[in-house]
Amino acid sequence: MSDEQARLAELRDEIDSIDQQIMKLISARARCAQEVAHVKMAANPGQDVVFYRPEREAQVLRRIMEQNPGPLPGEEMARLFREIMSVCLALEKPMHIAFLGPLGTFTQAAALKHFGHSVVSVPMPAIDAVFREVESGAAHYGVVPVENSTEGMINHTLDMFMSSPLKICGEVQLRIHHHLMVAPQHDGQEITRIYSHQQSFAQCRQWLDTHRYGIERISVSSNAEAARRAAAEPGAAAIAGDMAAELYGLVKLANSIEDRPDNTTRFLIIGREAVTPSGHDKSSVLVSMRNKPGALYQLLEPFHSHGISLTRIETRPSQTGTWAYVFYIDFEGHMDDEPARKVLAEVDVEAVELKRLGSYPIGVL
Numbered sequence: 311m312s313d314e315q316a317r318l319a320e321l322r323d324e325i326d327s328i329d330q331q332i333m334k335l336i337s338a339r340a341r342c343a344q345e346v347a348h349v350k351m352a353a354n355p356g357q358d359v360v361f362y363r364p365e366r367e368a369q370v371l372r373r374i375m376e377q378n379p380g381p382l383p384g385e386e387m388a389r390l391f392r393e394i395m396s397v398c399l400a401l402e403k404p405m406h407i408a409f410l411g412p413l414g415t416f417t418q419a420a421a422l423k424h425f426g427h428s429v430v431s432v433p434m435p436a437i438d439a440v441f442r443e444v445e446s447g448a449a450h451y452g453v454v455p456v457e458n459s460t461e462g463m464i465n466h467t468l469d470m471f472m473s474s475p476l477k478i479c480g481e482v483q484l485r486i487h488h489h490l491m492v493a494p495q496h497d498g499q500e501i502t503r504i505y506s507h508q509q510s511f512a513q514c515r516q517w518l519d520t521h522r523y524g525i526e527r528i529s530v531s532s533n534a535e536a537a538r539r540a541a542a543e544p545g546a547a548a549i550a551g552d553m554a555a556e557l558y559g560l561v562k563l564a565n566s567i568e569d570r571p572d573n574t575t576r577f578l579i580i581g582r583e584a585v586t587p588s589g590h591d592k593s594s595v596l597v598s599m600r601n602k603p604g605a606l607y608q609l610l611e612p613f614h615s616h617g618i619s620l621t622r623i624e625t626r627p628s629q630t631g632t633w634a635y636v637f638y639i640d641f642e643g644h645m646d647d648e649p650a651r652k653v654l655a656e657v658d659v660e661a662v663e664l665k666r667l668g669s670y671p672i673g674v675l
């Protein structure tokens with residue numbers, strides 16, 4: 311045996327022994343999670359127990375990132391623990407997560423990034439269908455896109471909150487990489503049309519104008535649908551992401567063709583229960599103000615005087631009156647925190663309607 315072989319054998323023995331320890335520790339952790347489930351059930355006999363605790367998960371992931379000794383990057387270490395928690399939660403109770411489908415969309419990728427892979431992810435045909443699935447109790451939580459760094463807000467999602475009783479329980483951001491892809495059996499053939507979602511076309515406009523100018527662009531309901539068509543039709547290509555490429559077995563002709571390298575979409579997790587403070591939270595409210603001079607000032611002034619930072623304010627037409635508007639506001643902190651309570655009490659006095667959409671941990675991964 312050469313020196314190299316001897317050293318490799320020694321290191322592999324060490325890895326085997328470490329794996330053994332990791333396995334024992336993960337099993338011990340899983341038994342703890344099972345015990346947590348028993349405690350939760352005993353404390354709420356006969357009730358619909360909430361097993362998923364977003365605030366606790368965020369705390370665990372933050373601690374892992376803070377204490378990670380390296381050489382693995384903190385985010386990679388947290389991703390491993392994301393999956394460990396996901397499988398522990400599945401032992402307590404398998405979670406059904408509705409998402410804006412079909413299979414292979416970026417929303418599915420976001421759902422798996424947020425909840426880990428040990429959930430049952432259920433594709434829905436539209437954003438309102440995701441809301442309905444969670445409202446009816448058929449799914450525990452839902453995942454919907456809310457904004458893209460290139461294209462702006464997804465108004466359909468914002469508008470759903472005007473009528474839905476659901477709460478926002480979390481957020482997750484996903485870097486969006488678009489690829490131009492074709493079916494392997496059609497690779498090398500002339501491309502006569504490209505399928506994609508209109509948002510993806512918008513995010514790749516410059517690249518397409520430069521590299522595939524003049525080829526017909528056909529908007530379809532999702533990137534995954536675009537990939538499905540490209541898989542079946544000669545002469546067709548799709549712009550879609552990795553999940554869709556994998557699902558339909560497509561080959562990439564060009565990688566990461568989005569015009570902006572930081573192209574990111576933010577998704578919301580919607581559920582039926584409010585989330586308790588995690589220590590690093592964000593809140594969302596919808597406010598409808600009287601249509602009079604100074605209304606916006608009156609709305610924003612309490613946030614300023616109590617030192618609360620707004621992270622977003624969007625205006626949407628109200629669904630009840632012509633030229634009436636509602637403000638969709640995100641701010642730092644949890645609604646149960648004293649300053650936020652005071653602000654919302656003051657806003658409530660001036661507002662026609664104040665709807666608390668939820669407080670939730672700021673996305674960790």
Ligand SMILES: O=C(O)C(=O)C[C@]1(C(=O)O)C=C[C@@H](O)C=C1
Pocket residue numbers: 343346347361362363364366367370394395396398399402
């Ligand atoms: O702490 C809890 O309440 C648990 O159920 C345990 C645990 C975990 O594995 O750490 C699992 C699921 C919850 O979403 C949060 C944390």
